[in-house]
Amino acid sequence: MTEHASARAAVLPGAPAPGTVIDTRALTKRYPGQVIALDELTVSVAPGVTGLVGANGAGKSTLIKILLGLLVPTTGSASVLGHDCERDGERIRGLTGYMPEHDCLQPDVTATEFVTHLGRMSGLPPTAAKERAAESLRHVGLYEERYRQIGTYSTGMKQRVKLAQALVGDPRLLLLDEPTIGLDPAGRAAMLELVSRIGASFGISIVVASHLLGELEQICDHIVAIEAGKLLRSDTVVSFTQASQVLVIEVEEGTRQLLDELGRRGLGPTAQDRAVLVRLDGEGTYDAVRDAVADLGLPLNRMERRRHRIEELFQDDEAERSEMTGAADAR
Amino acid sequence: MPADAARPTPASPAHVPAPAPVPVPMTAAASGVIHDLGYRRYDGRRLGRAQIARALCWHSLRSAFGIGRGVKAKIIPVIAFGIMCLPAIVNAVAVATSASHAPVVHYDTYTSAVRVLVMTVFIAAQAPELVSRDLRSHVLPLYFSRPIRRIDYPLAKLAAFVLACLIMIEVPELLLYLGTVLQAHGLSAIWAQTRGLVPGLLVGLMWAVVLAAIGLALASLSGRRAYATGTIAIFFFLTWTLARLLSHIAARVGGPGRPVPVPGAIGPPHGHNVFTVVPRPVPAGEHLAGLISPFTALDGVREWLGGTTPGIIPDPGGYGPAYGLMVLVFLGVAVGGLIARYRKVGIA
Numbered sequence: 042m043t044e045h046a047s048a049r050a051a052v053l054p055g056a057p058a059p060g061t062v063i064d065t066r067a068l069t070k071r072y073p074g075q076v077i078a079l080d081e082l083t084v085s086v087a088p089g090v091t092g093l094v095g096a097n098g099a100g101k102s103t104l105i106k107i108l109l110g111l112l113v114p115t116t117g118s119a120s121v122l123g124h125d126c127e128r129d130g131e132r133i134r135g136l137t138g139y140m141p142e143h144d145c146l147q148p149d150v151t152a153t154e155f156v157t158h159l160g161r162m163s164g165l166p167p168t169a170a171k172e173r174a175a176e177s178l179r180h181v182g183l184y185e186e187r188y189r190q191i192g193t194y195s196t197g198m199k200q201r202v203k204l205a206q207a208l209v210g211d212p213r214l215l216l217l218d219e220p221t222i223g224l225d226p227a228g229r230a231a232m233l234e235l236v237s238r239i240g241a242s243f244g245i246s247i248v249v250a251s252h253l254l255g256e257l258e259q260i261c262d263h264i265v266a267i268e269a270g271k272l273l274r275s276d277t278v279v280s281f282t283q284a285s286q287v288l289v290i291e292v293e294e295g296t297r298q299l300l301d302e303l304g305r306r307g308l309g310p311t312a313q314d315r316a317v318l319v320r321l322d323g324e325g326t327y328d329a330v331r332d333a334v335a336d337l338g339l340p341l342n343r344m345e346r347r348r349h350r351i352e353e354l355f356q357d358d359e360a361e362r363s364e365m366t367g368a369a370d371a372r
Numbered sequence: 373m374p375a376d377a378a379r380p381t382p383a384s385p386a387h388v389p390a391p392a393p394v395p396v397p398m399t400a401a402a403s404g405v406i407h408d409l410g411y412r413r414y415d416g417r418r419l420g421r422a423q424i425a426r427a428l429c430w431h432s433l434r435s436a437f438g439i440g441r442g443v444k445a446k447i448i449p450v451i452a453f454g455i456m457c458l459p460a461i462v463n464a465v466a467v468a469t470s471a472s473h474a475p476v477v478h479y480d481t482y483t484s485a486v487r488v489l490v491m492t493v494f495i496a497a498q499a500p501e502l503v504s505r506d507l508r509s510h511v512l513p514l515y516f517s518r519p520i521r522r523i524d525y526p527l528a529k530l531a532a533f534v535l536a537c538l539i540m541i542e543v544p545e546l547l548l549y550l551g552t553v554l555q556a557h558g559l560s561a562i563w564a565q566t567r568g569l570v571p572g573l574l575v576g577l578m579w580a581v582v583l584a585a586i587g588l589a590l591a592s593l594s595g596r597r598a599y600a601t602g603t604i605a606i607f608f609f610l611t612w613t614l615a616r617l618l619s620h621i622a623a624r625v626g627g628p629g630r631p632v633p634v635p636g637a638i639g640p641p642h643g644h645n646v647f648t649v650v651p652r653p654v655p656a657g658e659h660l661a662g663l664i665s666p667f668t669a670l671d672g673v674r675e676w677l678g679g680t681t682p683g684i685i686p687d688p689g690g691y692g693p694a695y696g697l698m699v700l701v702f703l704g705v706a707v708g709g710l711i712a713r714y715r716k717v718g719i720a
Contacts, residue, residue: 109517131421135519147509154440161427162518164418173414180411206514211414243411 060123062086062214062246063108068117070103070270078103080270081117086248090240092257092264092278093250100270101250102142105216109134122213135164138207142218142250145203148192152178152202155191156209163210170209177205180243181235197228204235208245215239215247221256233260286321287347290330293340302333321346425524428515432532436498437539445501452494453540459483460544464551475552475565478681479545479572480674487541488667488684491579492608494540495587500600502529503588507595512717526592526714530707533588537580545572575674582699585706586666592713611665618664619685622657659691669698 063086070079079100095101106112108121110130119126121133147155153174160170160177178187181201186194191202200220207215220236221229237260240247251257257264258278266273292299299317303310306329308319319326327344334341419427431440437453438445463477477483506512515525549569556562590607591600662668662685671683676692688695 111516111522131519131521134517135418137517139513139517141510141513141517143510143513145510145514147505147511149441158431159514159518161431162424162515162520164420164424164519165414166417166419169414169416176412210518244413 060088061120062088062091063119063121063248065104065119066117068104068107068119069115070100070107070112071115078270079107079114082267082270082272083117084265084272084275086246086265087263088246089262090237090247090249090260092261093248093267094252094254094257094264095250095267095273096252099267101267102218103270104267105139105218105250108216109137109139135210136213138210138212138215138245140203140207140215140217140220142222144199146191146199149190151189152183152187152191152194152205155202156206159206160209165210173209173211174205177208178202180208180239181205182231196223197225197231200224200228200232201235204232208239212245215245217247217249219251220249221251221253229256236260288319288321288326288330289343289345289347290317290319290334290341291315291343292317292334293342295337295339298337299333299339302337303330306333316343318347421520421524424518424520425528428520428525428528429532429535432502432529433535435501436533436536438501448497449494452490452497453543455486456490456540457544457547459486460547460551463548464554467552467555473552473555473557475548477548479548479568480575480679481671481681481683482541482545482548482572482576484667484671484684487579488608488612491537491540491583492605492612495537495583496601496604496608498536499533499584499587499591499604500594500597502533503592504595504597504600507592507717508597512714516717522714523711526588526710530585530588530710533584534580537584538577541576541580542573545569545576548572571679575670575679578673578699579670582666582670582703582706585703585710589706589710589713592710608666612667615661615663615665615668615685618661619658619668622661623686625657658686659688660694661685662688663694663698666699666702669695669702673699 063084065082065084068079068082069077071077082100082104093101093104103112107114107119107126110126110133113127122136124132124136126133150158156174156177157170160174161167163170165173175187178184178201181204183198183201183205186198191199194202200223204217204220207217217236221232224232233256236247236249239245240260249257249261254264261278263275263277265275290299296312296315296317300310300312303317303319308326308329310317310319312318319330330344334344434440435445437449438447459477459482463475466476467473481487506515512525516522546569549565553562553565556565586607587604590604593603594600662672668685671679671685672688672692672695675683675685675687676695
């Protein structure tokens with residue numbers, strides 16, 4: 042497990058700000074009753090947008106609490122932005138903005154009042170809190186409506202207020218727990234866009250916890266996957282999506298013929314469900330496949346480079362893994 | 373969502389089909405051309421834990437009087453404060469119009485009935501405003517994830533509510549003093565009034581600390597405002613009524629000045645915690661009945677420590693220390709309970 046983390050640090054030679062945002066070593070949290078929330082978790086997170094993925098109960102919330110210095114680990118250690126989570130909790134919380142998963146807004150105050158007050162609680166003097174509250178709300182896309190009571194807001198606007206309160210103290214790190222929860226597809230897309238923009242142009246590192254892999258894939262540079270408190274994998278999204286040097290071809294009919302034809306042309310095709318897979322060896326492969334399909338006169342439905350989905354992280358299928366490795370080796 | 377439609381920077385479709393990995397420039401300038409949102413860093417002064425706690429205390433004190441909230445939030449505190457000041461105003465008028473210029477309201481008791489009633493209403497209505505709202509809206513994770521410690525939250529709230537109760541009790545005391553002193557002739561008369569005021573203020577302080585702690589501890593049990601208000605009101609009124617009832621019964625059974633056994637037929641409500649702190653509660657039901665209620669316990673302490681004005685309960689006599697202990701038990705249980713309550717609140 043640890044080699045993933047180190048391999049991952051090596052992937053980032055071009056990162057402008059070297060240094061680790063989050064670092065955990067053999068982090069273990071056992072709750073009373075022998076419930077193990079985190080099990081020897083060793084992972085490091087570099088600057089940028091990182092996805093923390095895991096099913097419910099995988100240990101995401103426990104990890105966030107430990108990172109914020111609100112929960113003491115049973116064994117092991119964790120640090121955030123170079124500060125030890127057990128000893129420097131206040132320091133870390135001063136540098137970190139946290140957006141909880143659940144509703145945490147007061148319905149009977151305006152967004153401006155709410156975010157201003159929480160800015161004060163982040164340690165901003167009164168005037169600065171007011172200014173930064175207005176700015177944070179503007180950054181998340183709340184303008185005139187920020188003078189309205191939060192109780193009148195839509196779910197999407199409420200999520201934005203939650204994000205604004207995390208942003209108000211000018212954090213170095215944002216911990217976002219399921220930021221798209223309860224949103225409709227359009228709201229999700231807008232929230233993801235917002236998160237990705239904050240990560241890209243605000244200079245703030247972000248850790249997004251989610252159980253939705255597809256979302257993380259869209260906005261993250263790295264993915265840390267945990268399952269049952271253990272590190273499943275930590276790697277860059279790029280390495281996942283580019284690892285696949287496999288071309289997927291789907292034809293309306295005659296899949297059998299196509300397999301034979303491609304085999305004759307030396308492309309070494311394999312069948313998967315209704316599709317045919319061939320290894321991609323440069324541009325020539327596309328031409329060869331095109332010619333084969335054209336010569337057979339088959340109706341071509343789909344021909345594209347296969348992208349490994351992050352979902353495959355969770356498939357403990359040995360064949361899948363070896364295929365990935367094989368594809369990576371072929372590069 | 374019309375608000376979203378009006379946004380100048382709607383979700384760009386680019387991210388949906390092509391999840392291109394986002395580069396991570398650590399300076400806003402790198403991609404500022406595309407997304408110039410003008411994010412500005414804050415490099416000004418940052419307050420420490422103590423100052424944040426003070427800000428929370430100030431914010432809570434304001435909300436105890438509905439300041440910064442709507443008109444509705446101000447109704448109860450304003451009316452309560454007004455009623456609380458009435459005896460002081462009546463006194464001022466009486467002093468000004470009577471020939472003797474003698475005050476009609478005492479500093480150390482003020483007017484017990486008004487004080488008990490108004491403080492019960494004020495605490496029952498406003499303590500939930502400070503703590504139940506935050507519990508209800510699950511806003512606590514936002515506090516706990518900020519650079520303060522978990523214990524700072526209940527302590528800041530407690531300090532704020534003690535201050536609020538102090539304002540409710542001591543401002544009328546000062547009005548009482550002012551109304552009397554303005555008519556006083558000679559320095560000695562003013563000095564006499566001042567000497568009366570000081571114990572009055574100290575009694576007020578004792579009331580504010582104990583009542584605020586009990587009120588907040590009870591309010592923190594429920595995120596539902598109505599329940600919290602009901603719990604506080606029932607606790608204060610029930611114990612108060614019970615204490616007075618028992619005191620009357622004891623007085624009737626035993627007659628004035630005679631030691632009487634505690635009537636066993638009263639039933640369980642006058643229960644254990646009251647009598648466990650008392651060495652041997654055999655003969656003095658009349659003296660000990662006041663231990664049940666915070667109000668009567670506070671008044672007992674006042675009389676024990678030398679308060680001369682007849683109060684709401686008979687003089688505790690030799691049982692004064694029991695009253696002192698009882699007030700400390702009320703305070704300790706309330707503060708301890710409040711802190712324990714916030715140790716348990718989850719953050720996520």
